[in-house]
Amino acid sequence: QKEVEQNSGPLSVPEGAIASLNCTYSDRGSQSFFWYRQYSGKSPELIMFIYSNGDKEDGRFTAQLNKASQYVSLLIRDSQPSDSATYLCAVSMDSSYKLIFGSGTRLLVRP
């Protein structure tokens, strides 16, 4: 059974801090990794994806991938109250239509 694991949280950080969200996956054949943000009552929206080991930065967001250790993380710098949401990690296999989603980590940014 392919699995994607996330701590459900909530992860609480003060405004301006760095929020670190982690995700581990079980299938070594996983190729691409996606981070989605989901506000309460809304649908997931893509933040970024990564498929190479190392860091990928996009504005205040940095995705980090370590295939040897089978984890991917999302760092949010200068966290804002508007970043309070559930963050979903998703993993895909090469040449696969499917994404396997984690259950998400709830982030709370305190003003």
Add this chain to the structure above:
Amino acid sequence: DVKVTQSSRYLVKRTGEKVFLECVQDMDHENMFWYRQDPGLGLRLIYFSYDVKMKEKGDIPEGYSVSREKKERFSLILESASTNQTSMYLCASSLEAGGMTDTQYFGPGTRLTVL
């Protein structure tokens, strides 16, 4: 911008009714997906389609069927709704399969309540 729309945001149905959920995408995407999302269980794939009239079962297809007669439209059908199908239903689309950057874009969701 990719636009995925769903026919209803909220729907209330009675047990045993036949329910149709419609999804339309305007970006000429090959793939379309139906998920349900429940607290603590995350997003679970019900069915997906990689071409017109083509479909494959996802992880939880029981009690559901789908139809894709046109490329832009993907319908989810609950043949006989049951209370355990009360959930948030999310449609998604993606450009093509197999690309490492192939991204799924989601519609706004339909919250279905079966009484």
